[in-house]
Amino acid sequence: MRDLYFMKKILLAFILHFNYLLFPQWYSNWGYRKIITNNLAQGGDLTDFPLLVIISNDSDLANYASNNGYDILFTPGVNTNKLAHEIEYYSNGTVIAWVKMPYFSASVQASNTLFIYFDKNKTGNQQNSNGVWDSDYYMTHHLAETGGTHYDSTVNGRIGTWNFISGTSTMNTNGKIGGADYFDGSGDYVKLPILTNTNITIEAWIYKSSKDTVNADTAFGSWKWASPIISNDGFDFARFYQTTPDNCAFTVITSNTATEIKTSRSATFTFSDSTLQWIYVCGTYDSVSGKGRLWINGTNISTFSAGAGDVMTRYTASTFMRIGSSSVNSGDFHGFVDEVRLSISARSTNYIFNSYCNQVNPTAFYTIGSLNEYGVPSVSVSALASPPAVAGQSASFSVSADTAGTGAVTNLLINFGDGSLENHAVNGSLISGTYNHTYNSGNTFLLSAAAFSDSGKVRTNQIFITPAPFSMPAASNIRSWYVNEGFKITFSQPAANINRAVIYRDNLQLASISPVAPDMEYTDRYLLYHTVYTYQIGMEYSTGMIISTNISNLPLRPELAQKTLGIKGGTVANLIAELDIPAGALSADTIISMHIQTNLLYNFQPGYVSAYNQVRIETTPPVQFSESIRLTMRVPFYNNKIRMIPDDGNYDRIFAGNENRLCLAAYSDARAWVPVYSRVSDQNILPNFSYKLLTMNLSSAGTFGVSVVVNADDYENKVVVKNRVFAPQSGIDAMSRVMIFFPNPAFEDVRLQIYRMDGQKVYERHAEGSVSMVSWNGAADNGRMADSGLYIASITRGGKIRDTYRVKIYLLK
Incomplete structure (x- = not known):
């Protein structure tokens, strides 16, 4: 059943939105309307809810509505059923109205949408004041009258009478909602017929001007107080005791229907200061549950419990109730009272809360749209090609007119701007067509289309046309x-x-x-x-740019870039790295493979940082390059933020603030990502996209990535040896050569020399330019494999002996 309920809610939402979007019907032929989108109901759906609508100083209402507002009416946004409404006040574009909402939804926005219609050419009063208030309303008094008779807006006609004794009490003063009654606390009040029901909801807006410390001033009096309790009856509402003048009470005398024993119970609330503020006060009593409640500004502040089934007793001390005074102890109210309502049922929590939300700030409860005018066609004109026309060739234009269902379009008058006119007779609320014309020059023309409706309204739209001297197709x-x-x-x-x-x-x-x-x-x-x-x-083209349709790619996730290169060299590249192999680096055709690792290798040594954008370079068969190759890794920045793979949430922590300390790193046998000296440059691609390019020279394959320099001094002076102990003839490619990484910040020529421990040189190699890595596979200058043993590798930069690095290496045969 619960699932069925929600399915019904979803279906209702769909129907309401569908009708509203596709069928913006119009009420009769009223000349003007505006859409009003109200907030959602809070706490649950409500039916037949009296919604307050206040629109202030609206120039469209002032211009197009009648002086008395009788032509104003309301419909739901989803159909043209006229809703019951009551206008409390209207003058010169300002309206205060109460509208009966058949369904005030807590979840479906479209059901809370209204149209306000107005047209000063219409006759008759469109109000249905009695219909706004459901059958549970006993009386509704807006207190906006200027004369002594206070009218009840409900069908019950329970009229009040202004009872003025003396002083400054005034009718129709500025209230919370339109007019209100002001009482000076000297005995004036409004007389109302007695409530005869045993359940009650009483609501009012009150504003206390002062505190009465002599008598218990009361906003609404219907209480007989006497001793013993059996002589008490009725209720008192918004009563402030003289001894505690900030304490507000709702008091009800109840009677047990079986025993006829009476009890007096009160729900109370104490303000820090009860004066000089508008307060929404509500009291409810439900005879079924025996619960009485006091509500302040929409919130249930206090609750009392009588016996279940106990009824509220009828007031017998007088033939009338009072607004502005209590019949007990001369409790005369000093202040303003507005919007007094009595119901013969205990209204629900969300009814009371939504009443408060709607009334406390009515203009914040809705948004109002722009003016719609009946029978006015909207007109659109557009060219069907780009450029819109070519001189000497037929051009096509789309013209449409739409009255949104408010009458019919009868004519389309098209002026092509070159002296050619076409008048097309049409008939329909939505007209659309294609019209052709040939312009014979490249001058600029003003093409206009005018739509005429059967209500005598006309609207025009226009575009400038500059024919191109030739066709301009897209790619x-x-x-x-x-x-x-x-x-x-x-x-x-x-x-x-x-x-x-x-x-x-x-x-x-x-x-x-x-x-x-x-x-x-x-x-x-x-x-x-x-x-x-x-x-x-x-x-x-010389006359403009023609853009193709969109071309979209799928997410690119390459894993392997591979080429066969020979003695002429070449380039192998993927999204994150490029390997440039010069001519002569390879002695024969070789398969060069570059794998994207996506961080399969982790750092297991302290003092180093993990690498991202990892690539593994392999050769098949395994070779050592006779000339240094250049590896460039690209570090992308998007919107000034580094972007590498994998996006594991860690590289921000590693690289943020260290963007200028990025470097290449080589994965060592000790399972550490060791920073190696790399050259850094910037490459700007787009305003929001750039690279940092990290470049180094290699003489053999390996695994590399992007890391960050932890210790700058160590990085700039440290020599890194990979495979210090190496075995060229072991058949294990990873152990076949020693690789030595070293700083070369001045990009000087490098000389590598290998010496035996007795000082005899066995190998020498020169590298021109910006080499920062050398390797040796154990082959001596005589072409034979060197003997097993300890050797010294000497690396000299720029021919300067003082800039020589020396490291010990060990060859195993």
């Missing part, structure tokens, strides 16, 4: 696919007269290609790993 034959380096797009030049092609990515210019060719291509190498982009191709 054609667009294809896209992934390559190791990124996302490749190929396309064809569609026509002559093209200055350049522009590649856009996510609405930012990525590349400009000039000169153009019949068939063109572009590879976006600047991608974030596992990220979706949207591309467009622009063809720039």
Whole structure:
């Protein structure tokens, strides 16, 4: 059953929204309307709720509604059923109205939407004041009268009478909602017929001007007090005791229906200061439960319990009740009283709370839309091509007119701006068509379309047309696919007269290609790993740019880039790294593989930082390069924030604030990511996208990543040896050579010399330029494998002996 309930709620929401969006019906032919979107009900749905609507100083109401507001009416947003409403006040664009909401929803916004209609050309009073208030209302008094008769808005007609004795008491003063009655505390009051029911809800807005420390001043009196209790009856509402003048009480005399024993019970609340503020006070008594409650500003502050089934007794001390006074001890109220209502049932919690929320600040309870006018067609005009026209060729234009169901469009008058006019007879509330015209020059023309409705209303829309001297088609034959380096797009030049092609990515210019060719291509190498982009191709003509449709990629997650390269060298690249192999570095065809590790290798040594964007470089068969190769790793920054893989939530902690200390790292045999000296440069791609490029030279394969320098002094002077003990003939590629990383900040030429412990040199190699790593596979200069044993590797930078690094290595055969 619970599931069925929610299904009904969902279905209701769908129906309401569907009707509202697709069928904006109009009430009769009223000239004007505005939409009012009210807040959701709090605490649950309500039915037949009297909603307060206050619109202040509305120029449209002032201009188009009658002077007395009789033409004003309300409908739901989802249909044209006229709702019962009562206008408490109207003047010059300001209206205070009560509208009966058949269904005030806590969850479906569309059901809380209203239209306010107005048209000063309409006759008759559209109000139904009695219909606003449901059958449980005993009386409703707005207290906005200027004369002595106080009218009841309900069908019951329980009229009140102003009883003025002396002093400054005044009717129709400024109240919380429109007019109110002011009582000076000298014995004036409003007489009302006696309540005869045994249940009650009484509501009022009160404003105390002062505290009475002599008598118990009361906002509403219907209480007979006497001793013994059997002589008591009725109730007192918003009573403030003279001894505790900030204590507000709701007192009810109840009687047990079986024993006829009476009890007097009160629910009370003490204010810090009860004066000089508007307070919404409500009291309820339910004879079934025997519960009485006092509500202050929509909140149940205090509760009393009589016996279940005990009824509220009828007031017998007088023939009338009083607003502004109690019949007990001359309790005359000093202050303002507004919006007094009595019901013959105990209203619900959410009824009382929503009444308060709606009335405490009515203009914050809703939003009001702009003016809609009956029978006024909205008109749209657009060209169906880009450019919109070509001189000497037929151009097509779309023209539509829509009265939103408020009458019919009868004519479309199209002025093409070059002296050509077309008048089309049509008939319908929604008209749409395609109209063709040929412009014979490249001048600028004003094309206008005027729509006429059967209500005599006309509206015009217009656009400027500048015919192009020739056709300007967009790029054609667009294809896209992934390559190791990124996302490749190929396309064809569609026509002559093209200055350049522009590649856009996510609405930012990525590349400009000039000169153009019949068939063109572009590879976006600047991608974030596992990220979706949207591309467009622009063809720039002398008269403007033509943009292609969107091209979207799937998230790119390459794992392997692989090429076969030979003695001529070449490049192997993927999204995060590029390996540049110069000519002569390879002696024969070799498979070069670059694997993206996605952080499979972790750091297990203290003093070092883990690496990201890990790549593993392999050669098949295993080779040592005869010339140094260059490894460049790209560290992307998006919106000035570093972006690498994996996005594990840790690299922000590692790299934030250390962006200028980024370096390459090599994975060592000790399972540590050891920083190696790398050159750093910046590459700006887009306003929100850039790289830091980290470059180093290699003489052999290995595993590398991006890390950060922990100790700058150590980094700038430290020599890192990988495979200090190595075995060239072991058949294990990882152990086949020793690799030595060293700083070379001045990018000087490097000389590597290998010496036996007796001082005899067995190997020497020179490297030009910016080498920061050398390796040795045990081969001596004579072409034979050197003997097993301890050797000294000497690395000299720039030919300066004082800049020589010396490390000990051990060769195993």
